[in-house]
Amino acid sequence: MPDAPIAALPPTVAWHGDLDGHLQLLDQTSLPHDCAVLRLDTAAAVADAIRRLAVRGAPAIGVAAAYGLVLGVRAAAPPPGGFLAAVRAAAAALAAARPTAINLQWALDRCVAAAQAEPTLERLLAEARAIHEEDVAACRRIGEHGHHLVPPDGTVLTHCNTGRLATTGDGTALAVLFAAWRAGVRFRVLVGETRPLLQGARLTALELAAAGIPVQVACDGAVAGLVARGDVQLALVGADRVAQNGDFANKVGTYPIALACAAHSVPFFVAAPRSSFDPCLADGAAIPIEERDANEVLELGGRRLAVAGVAARNPAFDLTPGRLVRGFVTDRGLLLPPFPAAIKALCGSGR
Amino acid sequence: MPDAPIAALPPTVAWHGDLDGHLQLLDQTSLPHDCAVLRLDTAAAVADAIRRLAVRGAPAIGVAAAYGLVLGVRAAAPPPGGFLAAVRAAAAALAAARPTAINLQWALDRCVAAAQAEPTLERLLAEARAIHEEDVAACRRIGEHGHHLVPPDGTVLTHCNTGRLATTGDGTALAVLFAAWRAGVRFRVLVGETRPLLQGARLTALELAAAGIPVQVACDGAVAGLVARGDVQLALVGADRVAQNGDFANKVGTYPIALACAAHSVPFFVAAPRSSFDPCLADGAAIPIEERDANEVLELGGRRLAVAGVAARNPAFDLTPGRLVRGFVTDRGLLLPPFPAAIKALCGSGR
Numbered sequence: 003m004p005d006a007p008i009a010a011l012p013p014t015v016a017w018h019g020d021l022d023g024h025l026q027l028l029d030q031t032s033l034p035h036d037c038a039v040l041r042l043d044t045a046a047a048v049a050d051a052i053r054r055l056a057v058r059g060a061p062a063i064g065v066a067a068a069y070g071l072v073l074g075v076r077a078a079a080p081p082p083g084g085f086l087a088a089v090r091a092a093a094a095a096l097a098a099a100r101p102t103a104i105n106l107q108w109a110l111d112r113c114v115a116a117a118q119a120e121p122t123l124e125r126l127l128a129e130a131r132a133i134h135e136e137d138v139a140a141c142r143r144i145g146e147h148g149h150h151l152v153p154p155d156g157t158v159l160t161h162c163n164t165g166r167l168a169t170t171g172d173g174t175a176l177a178v179l180f181a182a183w184r185a186g187v188r189f190r191v192l193v194g195e196t197r198p199l200l201q202g203a204r205l206t207a208l209e210l211a212a213a214g215i216p217v218q219v220a221c222d223g224a225v226a227g228l229v230a231r232g233d234v235q236l237a238l239v240g241a242d243r244v245a246q247n248g249d250f251a252n253k254v255g256t257y258p259i260a261l262a263c264a265a266h267s268v269p270f271f272v273a274a275p276r277s278s279f280d281p282c283l284a285d286g287a288a289i290p291i292e293e294r295d296a297n298e299v300l301e302l303g304g305r306r307l308a309v310a311g312v313a314a315r316n317p318a319f320d321l322t323p324g325r326l327v328r329g330f331v332t333d334r335g336l337l338l339p340p341f342p343a344a345i346k347a348l349c350g351s352g353r
Numbered sequence: 354m355p356d357a358p359i360a361a362l363p364p365t366v367a368w369h370g371d372l373d374g375h376l377q378l379l380d381q382t383s384l385p386h387d388c389a390v391l392r393l394d395t396a397a398a399v400a401d402a403i404r405r406l407a408v409r410g411a412p413a414i415g416v417a418a419a420y421g422l423v424l425g426v427r428a429a430a431p432p433p434g435g436f437l438a439a440v441r442a443a444a445a446a447l448a449a450a451r452p453t454a455i456n457l458q459w460a461l462d463r464c465v466a467a468a469q470a471e472p473t474l475e476r477l478l479a480e481a482r483a484i485h486e487e488d489v490a491a492c493r494r495i496g497e498h499g500h501h502l503v504p505p506d507g508t509v510l511t512h513c514n515t516g517r518l519a520t521t522g523d524g525t526a527l528a529v530l531f532a533a534w535r536a537g538v539r540f541r542v543l544v545g546e547t548r549p550l551l552q553g554a555r556l557t558a559l560e561l562a563a564a565g566i567p568v569q570v571a572c573d574g575a576v577a578g579l580v581a582r583g584d585v586q587l588a589l590v591g592a593d594r595v596a597q598n599g600d601f602a603n604k605v606g607t608y609p610i611a612l613a614c615a616a617h618s619v620p621f622f623v624a625a626p627r628s629s630f631d632p633c634l635a636d637g638a639a640i641p642i643e644e645r646d647a648n649e650v651l652e653l654g655g656r657r658l659a660v661a662g663v664a665a666r667n668p669a670f671d672l673t674p675g676r677l678v679r680g681f682v683t684d685r686g687l688l689l690p691p692f693p694a695a696i697k698a699l700c701g702s703g704r
Binding site: 211223224225233300308320 | 385386543545546547548549551554555558559562567568569570571572573574575576577578579581584604605606607608609612613616642650651653654656657658659660662663664665666667668670671672
């Protein structure tokens, strides 16, 4: 089913049932060729799905983890008064699944705070659902705040996947593009294939093609040269964690795009919901960068690319300095660093 | 045979026999997993091998084309006095195989000039053999002139393949590394995998591992972030064509490496023989950039990466401004642009 419209795909993240329900995830590792749906009943299974990128995208893993916390606490047999301890233990296990995107920690912190206010499973599930609904709304508002940036008849460069598969709504950077397209603006998209796991070629191209938006894939190394040639009018990417000065972590390959855009005066914007902003980090230096398995680089389709004995570096993210960013399209409007007191004040306040 | 030492591989380019001989090429499309040798008897077969990258690397395709010219002229039945016309026709057909690397045109121009001086097949073959021998010597001298640049205990970043598989000698950038290693300097190499055709992961890793030099592969998009983190002490790449001001074309992914090195004060050098310098171009703007088949990007191991209907851009090279280059390691020593009169004077003089 490589050509199935995205509308026909199951939702990225869905909770089925009530307190006795389960989590359903669209397995993104097999897209676009196969469409498998995972039914998860344990927090360990959710953490595993996050780790192996069956669900990925900073906002989507935040929502998935919030539901995973319900599963984890439900399975625990807490001693009287131990409900909060069970919540904290399950939250810590889920948070460890991926270190870079702040949304995961943000969502779990919110759920822990909710459980502190009312230590019941009902409250935990209600908080997960609230996070889910807010993510859908944040995506819509990002689209509303950003769609005027898209240059008519221009080419927009993006990277990795920041759409319906990375969130539970329309996306972040892609939400801007979907909103512009719905508003009648016509443009083309150039997306880096996003090695090693090819989220650009597999997922973003799927989403854009399904929406009827013309899309071209390029190798990640080729993108800077295309920017230099004047083939790109706007670059728009997502973020996994944004520090107070605008430094941000995003999928490897983002930083060289920002460097090329700066060298050739192409506007470079970031689209991200408030949950991707880390109110506690002054700059990006302390953002933990996940280093993943070397085999993601060295094997492709089960086939080894290099001879035995060759090693690999596989950082999942790179860090782009805030000074290279023209602006941040958020659910609160277009922001420039340093970020408003409203975000800073969240630090240490349970966010 | 993924683990066969490089020394056990057949030569990259070899002429077998005399005037009635044939050209032998190591088919690089199937390395490192399979080792196939091609026996070529026609100029058309040589042009096809160059086009589909069975032989690649600017110096190696120059040598292969020179031998291909012998095959093309031998097969032609020139009318009396038509020898030179046959040489020119065969040279034009071979030159059209790949447009970016100047070495191809340079080698063919030399052969045409030799045939003008002495219009015999013997002279053509002698010229091809001279170009071949000079390439081996140029590689050795590049190594001699550059090996002192390699930082002891440092990490050297390179890109694509510039070794024994890209030349008929020790290579260009890799010749520097082999020479440093032989001189007792110990270091590590980080190589971008070089999508779409993975010459970094497939070929450079093979050559370095076989020489016992520690090598790590990274996705092309990840390299800039590793430079930013301080993980690279020297970048050293090859070139397919260098203009008089130092602008140069090289495999896509080179320009973002240069940008990252400039941003983080990491020395960035180019290694190339004189045959890669275009004496007729003041700057890089006029270097033709080959755009290859979209399927090189969209398919991998026979499997389609993106859904149907998705297009791709596939420029094979990008252009790096000369101002980002700390120096050019050549067979004539370490040069800085603008290049010496000795190279400039070659323009229009049959090179």
